Amino acid sequence: MKEIKRKKFRHNHMSTNLMYVPAILLFFLFVIYPMLTGIKISFTNWNGFSQTYKYVGFENYIAMFKDKNVWSSFSNTIIYGVGSTIFQQIAGLSTALLINSKFKGRTIGRTIIYMPVLIAAVIMGNMWYFILQYDGGALNDILILIGKEPVDWLTQGNLTVWIIVLVNTLQFYGISMVIYLAGLQGIPQMYYEAADIDGAKKLSKFFNITVPLLMPAISTSVVLNLIGGLKLFDVVKALTNGGPGYSTHSLSTLVNFTYFNNQSAGYASVIGLLLFTFIIIVSLVAQKFFKSKEVDL
Amino acid sequence: MKSNNFVKLLLTLVASLISFIPFYITINVAFKPMTDMSSRWLLPKELYLGNFVTAIEKANIFGAMKNSLIITLFSVLIIVFVGAMAAYPLARIRNKFNRSVLNLILAIMMVPPLSILVPLYSNLSKMGGISTYWGIIIIISTFQLPLSIFIYTNFIISIPRTIDEAAMIDGCTDFQIYYKIILPLLKPVTATVIILTGVAAWNDYQFSLFFLQDPKMRTVTLAISSFFSQSSSNLNAAAAAALMAIVPVVIIYIMLQKYFVKGMIDSAIK
Numbered sequence: 001m002k003e004i005k006r007k008k009f010r011h012n013h014m015s016t017n018l019m020y021v022p023a024i025l026l027f028f029l030f031v032i033y034p035m036l037t038g039i040k041i042s043f044t045n046w047n048g049f050s051q052t053y054k055y056v057g058f059e060n061y062i063a064m065f066k067d068k069n070v071w072s073s074f075s076n077t078i079i080y081g082v083g084s085t086i087f088q089q090i091a092g093l094s095t096a097l098l099i100n101s102k103f104k105g106r107t108i109g110r111t112i113i114y115m116p117v118l119i120a121a122v123i124m125g126n127m128w129y130f131i132l133q134y135d136g137g138a139l140n141d142i143l144i145l146i147g148k149e150p151v152d153w154l155t156q157g158n159l160t161v162w163i164i165v166l167v168n169t170l171q172f173y174g175i176s177m178v179i180y181l182a183g184l185q186g187i188p189q190m191y192y193e194a195a196d197i198d199g200a201k202k203l204s205k206f207f208n209i210t211v212p213l214l215m216p217a218i219s220t221s222v223v224l225n226l227i228g229g230l231k232l233f234d235v236v237k238a239l240t241n242g243g244p245g246y247s248t249h250s251l252s253t254l255v256n257f258t259y260f261n262n263q264s265a266g267y268a269s270v271i272g273l274l275l276f277t278f279i280i281i282v283s284l285v286a287q288k289f290f291k292s293k294e295v296d297l
Numbered sequence: 298m299k300s301n302n303f304v305k306l307l308l309t310l311v312a313s314l315i316s317f318i319p320f321y322i323t324i325n326v327a328f329k330p331m332t333d334m335s336s337r338w339l340l341p342k343e344l345y346l347g348n349f350v351t352a353i354e355k356a357n358i359f360g361a362m363k364n365s366l367i368i369t370l371f372s373v374l375i376i377v378f379v380g381a382m383a384a385y386p387l388a389r390i391r392n393k394f395n396r397s398v399l400n401l402i403l404a405i406m407m408v409p410p411l412s413i414l415v416p417l418y419s420n421l422s423k424m425g426g427i428s429t430y431w432g433i434i435i436i437i438s439t440f441q442l443p444l445s446i447f448i449y450t451n452f453i454i455s456i457p458r459t460i461d462e463a464a465m466i467d468g469c470t471d472f473q474i475y476y477k478i479i480l481p482l483l484k485p486v487t488a489t490v491i492i493l494t495g496v497a498a499w500n501d502y503q504f505s506l507f508f509l510q511d512p513k514m515r516t517v518t519l520a521i522s523s524f525f526s527q528s529s530s531n532l533n534a535a536a537a538a539a540l541m542a543i544v545p546v547v548i549i550y551i552m553l554q555k556y557f558v559k560g561m562i563d564s565a566i567k
Contacts, residue, residue: 013390016471020383020398023442030417030439031405037416048415095312103302109309111554113316118550118557119543120500120518126525126539127319130326130337130532138322138337170316175561182562220565231409234502238522252411256507259415269415276412283407 035276041269048265060270070271073242073249076161077275080236080250081229081282083165084172088225089218091169092176099177100184110181114174121171125238128167129154132239154240157247164248168235172228176221183217184210219290226286230279251275320543326536348537352524356538360513361520362545365499368434368516372498373491375438380445380490381483385475387446388453389461399450406443410503418507428511436504441494448493448564452486453479489560492553499546517542 042060046053064070095113099106116124131138132153140150154160191209200208211218233252236242242249242257249257251271259268327348328341352358387399417436418427426432456479464474502518509519521542525535550557 013392016386016390017395019386019472019475020446022379023383023402023446024398026379026435026439026442027402027405030420030436031408031413034413034416034420035408037420038413041416041419048419091312095309098305098308098312101302101305103305105306105309109313110558111551112313114558115547115550116316116319117561118496118500118546120502120521122502122518122522123539123542124319126521126535127323129525130322130536131319133532136334136337138318141336141338174316175565178558178561179565224565227407231411233411237502237506238525252409252503255411255414259418265415265419272412272415275409279407279409279412280404 038269038272041266042273044266046265047263048259048268049263053266056266060267063267064270064274069246069249070251070254070274072246073251073254074274074278076249077230077232077251077278079161080165080168080232081226083162084168084229084232085222085225087165087169088173088176089221091173092221093180095173095177096180096184100181110177113177116171117174119171121168121234122238124171125167125235128235129239132163155244157244160240160248164232164235164239165229167239168229168232171235172225176225179217179221179224180214183214187213215290215293219287219293222290223283223286227279227283230275230282251278323536323540326533327540328537329533331531331533348531348534349541351531351534352538352541355528355534356520356524357515358517358520358538358541361515361517362542364430364509364514365516365518367430368437368501368505369495369498371430371434372437372441373495375434376441376445376494377487377490379438380442381449381480381487382475383442383446384449384453385479388450389458399446402443402446405440406447408440410440414503414507421508426508428509428514430514433505433508433514436508437498437501440504441497444564445490445494448486448490449483452483456482486563488556489563492556492560493564496546 043055043057044053045056045059095109099110119127129137134140134150134152134154137150137153139153143150153163156163187210191213192205195205195209231252232250233256236248236250236253237256240248242253246254252275255268255272255275258264258271262268322337325337325339325341328344328346329335330345330347333341333345383402387395387402421427421432421436424432426435460478461474464478469477500518501516502522505516505519506522509515515523521535521539524538525532528535
């Protein structure tokens with residue numbers, strides 16, 4: 001009896017599935033098809049605008065593996081991704097723990113810490129320029145005040161990479177904070193009460209109750225920050241434009257630079273494919289890793 | 298207990314102040330004349346508005362705001378309409394095929410825009426979409442659609458199926474169920490989708506930088522960043538321009554704060 005009822009009142013698969021055809025069409029035209037074209041372009045010496053080009057086989061791929069600038073951008077990309085993710089978790093979780101307890105002023109704190117998330121990253125980067133600039137920058141004003149020599153923060157190579165990580169962290173750790181706040185509010189109070197009866201210490205409660213039950217939030221926040229950091233483009237473009245030399249390029253800014261400044265579309269495509277493969281692998285591994293760590297309530 | 302709260306308030310205050318520093322410095326620079334060489338930490342002695350005049354004239358902030366508004370409005374419209382429609386079969390018909398379609402859509406969320414910039418640019422230029430409203434609108438919409446489909450699908454899954462079944466017994470077709478019953482229920486989650494994708498469209502820089510080459514088509518992010526690189530000698534005007542660009546966003550955020558935070562959580566946690 002039940003079977004018959006189910007069969008009769010079922011969604012009409014064929015015609016209802018038509019409803020996602022427009023979306024799939026857009027994805028095909030503007031994501032999947034370009035991706036396939038990109039693979040084709042990566043085997044050519046196309047300069048990006050001329051009508052003619054030659055197939056060069058794996059030349060671009062071989063060149064990329066030998067290119068020091070690609071590998072320095074690759075290692076910068078990892079620093080941008082992993083560095084920002086670590087800082088964002090630390091800052092996000094600590095402020096979330098802080099704001100999760102009841103006291104006056106916490107809503108205002110949340111409002112201000114989350115505010116930079118909504119500002120365009122490129123504009124935020126420009127605003128940070130007023131602080132990091134050599135001449136008259138706000139940070140150097142402090143150094144001069146305490147009698148130190150001013151520093152050109154944006155031309156220090158590796159140090160500048162970490163400064164960009166900090167700028168990115170300060171802008172976006174509000175996202176982690178909000179995710180952790182939601183996670184903390186979802187932990188039933190009874191676990192802490194039970195631990196209190198057993199005489200558990202604060203630190204032990206944090207590592208044995210809060211962290212395991214926060215795993216879904218940690219997972220979401222880490223994956224989100226990691227992907228965001230590995231794609232980093234706007235802040236780098238605003239603060240250093242990859243320079244001086246190639247020292248602060250991320251793979252994203254390098255693709256842009258190779259295409260528009262060096263006018264080698266074929267080579268830019270290969271770097272783009274490297275970036276794409278890397279991000280897909282990292283996010284799949286991260287998601288698998290966290291799935292195995294999650295606990296059921 | 299009281300002193301504990303005081304420490305927490307103090308720490309929150311410090312964190313908030315750090316987040317506020319770039320805004321504070323930008324405000325100070327924007328309201329000081331170019332000749333004022335005092336430290337950027339010091340408040341301006343008087344409110345000098347000349348920088349704003351320069352910014353409006355030279356950076357064409359209002360023209361850029363108009364462009365951003367048009368692009369954001371139409372992008373959000375497409376994202377909401379196409380996204381809500383696509384989510385219905387994906388949420389209701391959970392067979393193997395549709396699950397892989399959903400996985401494909403989620404995978405698209407991970408694609409770094411820059412990785413397909415070169416082919417995307419050459420394809421769009423063949424279609425004549427460079428420096429046009431429709432070109433940038435369709436690109437931004439496509440890349441924001443996965444988020445919208447994801448949020449709508451999760452929401453529709455949470456609506457009891459019995460509602461659909463009751464309507465089927467009354468003889469509704471699938472499309473009628475969607476249009477008359479599901480669609481009206483989507484209002485609250487649509488607010489989330491509008492806020493999240495609207496902010497992303499308004500703040501877009503990567504796509505706009507490539508696909509809007511004509512200065513007349515500049516959006517807010519493009520106007521500000523190009524004004525910055527042009528006016529290294531007059532950073533005060535650049536600060537004024539940046540300030541004008543962010544004030545509308547900050548005001549809307551403070552007014553609708555709850556929705557912004559709730560939207561963020563809805564989109565992140567399944």
